[in-house]
Amino acid sequence: MDDNFKKAGELKDLLNLREKENLCSLACFSHNAIRRRKEKFTENEYRQQFSSDADRILNSLAFTRYIDKTQVFSLINNDHLTHRVIHVQLVSRIARTIGRYLGLNEDLIEAASLGHDIGHTPFGHDGERFLSKLTHKHGAGFFHHNIQSIQFLDRIEKKGKGWNLSLQTLDAILCHDGETHSRQLVPQKNRSFKEFDQMVNTMKTKASFEAIPMTMEGCVVRMADTIAYIGRDLEDAIRLGLVKRNDMPKSCKQILGRTNGTIVYTLVTDLISNSLDQPFIGFSETISAALKQLKEFNYRHIYTNPVIKKHLSSIEDIFCFLFKTYLADLENGTKKSAIFTDFLHGMSPEYRQTHSNPEIVRDYISGMTDSCLIRQAPDHLKPDSIEHV
Incomplete structure (x- = not known):
């Protein structure tokens, strides 16, 4: 055997050992990844399981299409508005920072972050709502972008073969719902592929639902999704003149800050300090209440603002x-x-x-x-x- 191939296998063993030594006991270790189909990894395969998942997602055709998918604002000629491709990178960066301080698996976090919105329709949540009406009417169930993310990665990519991603990565993608407000998330462990598939099928029959991730890493990604969009959407709305910075609720400005950078820093710091050495991922009561209030402000003044909706007629x-x-x-x-x-x-x-x-x-x-x-x-x-x- 080529010495370089042998060294590559040894490097992966070393990385697995490093995980055992450095990650916390609640982390999801790479050697525990579960796939639908067994894969014959050759001895020169140096990537760990979740690292491989991240590479597969990054190289998918669906990931490439992120670049021209709406985050919030559509049909507006402004090169500085956030698109979906920026959002998923922000989620990845924020979630990995949190995961690093909590001793969690950053490869799993990165894979789930990059893939969590791959199933989004064109024109964001408005497009999702339009398509859901049609699929439900024609007997194909309700449309949910997180379920569609699983559909693309598991059953459409590679001409219908799918990427054979790990259960832990798929589960974190499916359960990433950052629109639902949660102060704390406790992972629902030991989910099997059979239970996962049953959950997907059940979700299709419901207009709305909430699913809790099976890993701490999945819980981090879900919280990071909210952290990534809440202040960024506000900055975009201010840039467009939809709201003024002073319109923000006074308590939100006092507790979270007035700018996206301060809001992100405050939320990340609070989440880390409250989740360290705990079996959950969560905010303090004060920060959680302020975040919920800011979500409600964004919803009223940005997401349902008739000024931007009229362009989607x-x-x-x-x-x-x-x-x-x-x-x-x-x-x-x-x-x-x-x-x-x-x-x-x-x-x-x-x-x-x-x-x-x-x-x-x-x-x-x-x-x-x-x-x-x-x-x-x-x-x-x-x-x-x-x-x-």
Whole structure:
């Protein structure tokens, strides 16, 4: 055997030993990763399991499409607004910082952070709402972007073969719901793939749900999701003139700070200090209450602000038009349709056999970028970009 290959295997053993020596007892160790299909790792494989997961997600086609997916603000000509590709990197950075201080597995945290929003539709949560109406109407269940993240990574990528990611990574992605406010999260340990799949199927039948991650690392990612967007969305809204900094609730400014940087620092510091050597990930009562109040402020003044919603008046029409069109193309076997040439070409027979036509349309549309969705629309439905809100 080549000496370099032998050294690579020895390096991985060394990294596993380092985890045992340096991570806390509540961490998820790389050698405990569980996959659906066993993989024959050669002796020259130097990457640990969750590190491999992160690499696979980073090299997925779905990750590439992050670059043109809405975070909050759509159709506005401003190069400094946050897009989904920036958000997931912020989540990764924040979550890894927390995990490092708590002695948790940073590779698992990174993998889940990078993959947690891969299933988001074009045009953010508005697109998610539009598509969910359509999937539910056509018998494909409610649409949830975190379930769709699992769908892409597990059943669509690599032409239907999926990346065979670990259960722990998939679970953290599925349970990342940063919109739900939680002061503390206690991981629900020892979940199996069978239980995971049952949970996914149950979620599809519900318009809303809450699922707790099985690992401390998953709990960190969920909290970091909130920390990453709460102040950043506020800064974007201030930049657009939707709100003024002084509009923030007085107690939020006093407790959390007035800027995104201060808010992130305050939340991360509090989360670390309250979670150190504890079997949970959580904030103090004071910080948690202030964070909840800031969430409610953002919801009223930013996320449901009619000033930005009016620019999306034609987007739902495009979702409806494309869903109807692609569904008819599948039923009629219209091979020239983009759903055949762009999505199903080369897809594994197993994918076609295990998915209904509405599910296939769901998968195609949800994977589109904002600009792709608009390109597919007829001219009379295409919206104009906005210079100013």
